[in-house]
Amino acid sequence: MKRTIWPGAILAIAATMIGFTGVVQASSGDNAGTRGIIAFVGDSNMELVDGQIGAQLANHTHFSNSYVPILLHHSGSGIRTSDCVDNTCRTYNYWNLKLTPLWPKLDVDAIVVNLGINDAGVQGGPVGPGYWLYGQKIDWMMSQFPAAVPVYWTNLPCSIEPEALVTGCQTIDFALSEATSRWPNLTVLPWSMTAKGHPEYMLSPGTDVHYSAAGVLAWTNVVLAALDSRFP
Numbered sequence: 001m002k003r004t005i006w007p008g009a010i011l012a013i014a015a016t017m018i019g020f021t022g023v024v025q026a027s028s029g030d031n032a033g034t035r036g037i038i039a040f041v042g043d044s045n046m047e048l049v050d051g052q053i054g055a056q057l058a059n060h061t062h063f064s065n066s067y068v069p070i071l072l073h074h075s076g077s078g079i080r081t082s083d084c085v086d087n088t089c090r091t092y093n094y095w096n097l098k099l100t101p102l103w104p105k106l107d108v109d110a111i112v113v114n115l116g117i118n119d120a121g122v123q124g125g126p127v128g129p130g131y132w133l134y135g136q137k138i139d140w141m142m143s144q145f146p147a148a149v150p151v152y153w154t155n156l157p158c159s160i161e162p163e164a165l166v167t168g169c170q171t172i173d174f175a176l177s178e179a180t181s182r183w184p185n186l187t188v189l190p191w192s193m194t195a196k197g198h199p200e201y202m203l204s205p206g207t208d209v210h211y212s213a214a215g216v217l218a219w220t221n222v223v224l225a226a227l228d229s230r231f232p
Helices: 007-030 046-049 049-056 094-099 134-142 163-179 191-195 211-228
Strands: 033-044 066-073 109-112 151-154 186-188
Touching: 033 046, 033 211, 046 049, 046 066, 049 066, 049 211, 066 134, 134 163, 151 211, 163 186, 186 211, 191 211
Parallel strands: 033 066, 033 109, 109 151, 151 186
Antiparallel strands: none
């Protein structure tokens, strides 16, 4: 027997199908993706921001299309850091030894660097710790990164750093700004400008180089804004 399908039934079926399709699309849109794999290279301040990096880049507002952070920090490090755990070595190639074997294993989309404050206290030498000839040291560090990968390097908040470090700090920030003309993949992020007038961003203003909880969050937001601009 031939069955008759009334127009109203057709409309009901169509509405159900549209509604079902809408649910599928909404569920797909809510699934977390990956904006980029980001390597974070730095000193003890990078250790302090570890929690915020995880919270802000991989969760909360960025739970969907989140980043995948990889933390590569070493407490007390500058650019030319001792190869030995007890700092007794006379060679300062730590980052070369650390990073060179990693890049073939990691396909990173960007690198974030927070290094420099541990070099600000002494003038030093060209292949060891210190701020002397810092442009050459930045060039050495940049040569440790894959040439095609964008590098975001936060400058130093010299205005709220301990007074004894100001000369070295300013020298380092100037060298960073100059380095962008030599390295097209280098962007210097304005952490110095963001932190100006905010001594509370330091754990112990005037005596400590480590960021407070407020400083950690502010630093992370500077980095996050740059990454979001690059990976919308």
